[in-house]
Amino acid sequence: MKNMIAEGYEDKRTLQRRIEKVEAWLANPSLLEADKDAEYAAVIEIDLADIKEPIVCCPNDPDDAKFLSEVAGTKIDESFLGSCMTNIGHFRAAATLLGGQRDIPVKMWVAPPTKMDESELIKEGHYAAFGASGARTEMPGCSLCMGNQAQVREGATVISTSTRNFPNRLGKNTNVYLGSAELTAIASKLGYLPTKEEYLKAMGIIDADKASVYRYMNFDQIEEYAEVAKGVTA
Numbered sequence: 001m002k003n004m005i006a007e008g009y010e011d012k013r014t015l016q017r018r019i020e021k022v023e024a025w026l027a028n029p030s031l032l033e034a035d036k037d038a039e040y041a042a043v044i045e046i047d048l049a050d051i052k053e054p055i056v057c058c059p060n061d062p063d064d065a066k067f068l069s070e071v072a073g074t075k076i077d078e079s080f081l082g083s084c085m086t087n088i089g090h091f092r093a094a095a096t097l098l099g100g101q102r103d104i105p106v107k108m109w110v111a112p113p114t115k116m117d118e119s120e121l122i123k124e125g126h127y128a129a130f131g132a133s134g135a136r137t138e139m140p141g142c143s144l145c146m147g148n149q150a151q152v153r154e155g156a157t158v159i160s161t162s163t164r165n166f167p168n169r170l171g172k173n174t175n176v177y178l179g180s181a182e183l184t185a186i187a188s189k190l191g192y193l194p195t196k197e198e199y200l201k202a203m204g205i206i207d208a209d210k211a212s213v214y215r216y217m218n219f220d221q222i223e224e225y226a227e228v229a230k231g232v233t234a
Contacts, residue, residue: 082111
């Protein structure tokens with residue numbers, strides 16, 4: 001937020017109040033709790049220990065969720081890595097999973113959620129990996145998720161990290177699967193939705209370096225942002 005103030009976003013006093021509220025919560029954190037007399041239409045309990053493979057949402061309904069093994073082998077025409085569902089770690093993982101392969105068989109679209117993500121990914125060399133693979137890098141933002149910058153080919157089958165897969169959202173008459181950034185990258189490299197075994201084998205390279213791949217952008221540790229913050233608080 002301090003960096004947002006320095007860049008002139010919105011009202012300084014409003015953002016300063018938000019900073020103070022967050023700092024107060026960090027000093028004494030508390031979680032929201034349901035009312036003791038709350039009534040629910042249904043209670044769904046899921047044991048995460050029972051989930052041993054990725055889950056995808058199938059065309060074209062975000063509620064139509066299936067295990068990867070149920071749809072493995074489905075041919076993929078295009079893929080989208082982006083939207084507010086992603087963070088910088090997902091793009092690092094995807095670039096790593098592409099493994100320097102050139103001219104992947106799927107038309108891949110890449111759109112980081114913010115310009116800051118884009119800047120860091122370029123500095124770290126990940127955009128070079130996307131470029132080598134033939135992926136198309138879009139302006140940071142919603143992009144294909146809202147269909148407001150571009151759309152996939154009509155009738156294409158797509159794996160996407162976007163928030164929804166309602167009919168005609170990413171493109172006309174498309175069949176869109178929703179999945180993780182990692183699954184999207186692996187499918188883009190193969191040209192089809194992988195088997196559970198193919199997925200787990202590919203993910204081995206990520207599991208070996210999780211701390212580095214999934215680290216967040218800690219602004220206080222990035223020199224240029226830390227300098228800006230110092231100027232605001234001085």
